[in-house]
Amino acid sequence: MRSIQLGDKTFELSITSTEIQKAIYRMADEMDRDLKDKNPLMICILNGSFMFAADVMKKFTTPCQVSFVKLASYQGTQTTGQVKELIGLTEDIVGRTVVLLEDIVDTGVTIDNLxxxxxxxxxxxxxxxxxxxKPDACKRDVTLDYVGLSIPNEFIVGYGLDYNGYGRNLPDIYSLVK
Structure with a gap:
């Protein structure tokens, strides 16, 4: 599909599933090299990261544990600037290597707080x-150890990302048509 309609918004194809998987393979290889013998705890940040985390974990071969946290900072197409923790971490992370699996870093507020x-x-x-x-949207000085793709500061949906809860199931990523 070259374009899709979600509610009152139209989106055009921006990143194909093939490009996404290529980036994930590269990232998983880098993570395998860096994290072997570190017993990492991988933390998927829900809701948006569920597809990304699942695909990374399929390609990541280092023994690890996986956990989940649920955070929210978007309403419609805009960030609220507030990070709302909905479900928290229950594992003890003292002395552990923790890897946050995030779908997108735009302003950097969510990842910086976490x-x-x-x-x-x-x-x-x-x-x-x-x-x-989204380097042009980033407002915090955050360290990103593994980055799949740098993208323009556009609102996107698909591959876990949503517009008002819709579009998460799409295998490709679409940009909002202005």
């Missing part, structure tokens, strides 16, 4: 793996 929270819990290190990064 990294600071986790660092206060005594991990050995916290690393960030994001499928998508």
């Amino acid at each position: 990294v600071k929270q986790l660092n206060g819990m005594g991990p050995r290190e916290v690393k960030v793996a994001t499928l998508l990064f």
